[in-house]
Amino acid sequence: MSEQPLRVLVLSSSTGGGHDSRARALRAWAARDAGTPWVIEQHQALEEAHAVYRLGVGIYNTIQRRWPRLHHVYYNLLEVVSFCGGKGEGGVLGRDAFQEGVRQVRPDLVVSTHDHLNHGFFAAARAALPEAPPKCATYCTELHGGYGFSRHWVNPKADLFIGAVPEVCAQAQALGLAPARTFHGGFLLDPAFWSPPDPVADEKYLREELRLEPGKFTLLLATGANCAQNHRALLDALAAGPLPSIQIIALCGTDDHAIGELNVWAKRNPHQALRPLPRVPNLAQLMRVTSAVVARPGTGTTTEAILTGVPILFNPFGGIMPQEMITVKFCREHGFGQVLEQPADLVAAIRAWLANPATLAAERTRILAARPDRTPADILRRLRELASPRR
16 A cells, blocks of 8 residues: 555635534544555635635524525525636636645645535636546435435536435435445444443543533533533423423533523523523534433534434524535434424423333433444545545
């Protein structure tokens, strides 16, 4: 096997947090690869290319935090006009600066983890190195086809489309991608999600770091990179329940205001064990000590829950975004997950599980059954194969 490093330019953007987390996961798995050495450069393509794209990213993130239902308008507009319109595979604003960056990296592979980076950016990357154009591949984070699956994910001229699940590979082929250019790769998440459980370490983490009680029903209120959450409404419903037999972890990310607000809530409701947390260094371990998680229907937390076998309840308050709809569709077809219509539904769901623990165990079994039989090591292998003719 060649010792020459395989150079990879990963294109991402911070619309939500899933695209960036997939890019980081690819880098983390490549660092563990004992075969060909990898050199991976991550590029925030939309934010760094042009002010118009930065504005679009900001609009998306504001909608996600404040008015999720409004995203149906934004999504359908972009399905028509795209971020990167133009002839052929599309144009790119800030093309010259982007191409200069490509020439500096001189990648063997360009890998996109974002739906709006698979056309114009691929064409610009190839044109930047006409004597040795890089191979171009897409890793798609979505969990199903249909309304909510952006057509921009699929470029029939791309060299490879990697889908997280077979349903997405089938959707890519329906949109014109050759079957030979599709690959079912499974979930591209941090290596920690494939680490074997360590009950002793997990119990110590729960008791000493989280100051919670091992063996007690532990509910995780999750948030994404944009800190979109409805923790206060859910906590008020739980307090009105009441459910003193559970303990709650509330992830707040970088939202210091939310952490402060929940600390005040905890003092006012001393009967309810609550731990508001910022970002945590080992999310996989946090998921493993959790009995159930409440989250927006995003692919990130959903796939993390599938890998760790944690029952998931979906928070749709403010409306479900188009790409969240296909996440719910995937979960329903695989027989797990529940959409909460109102905060009080959370109380009812937990009461049912506490009254009949066998139903919670059955939910864990169904969610674990949705785990792909692939790991990111399979994705690395397929990318090496794609790049091999150039090296």
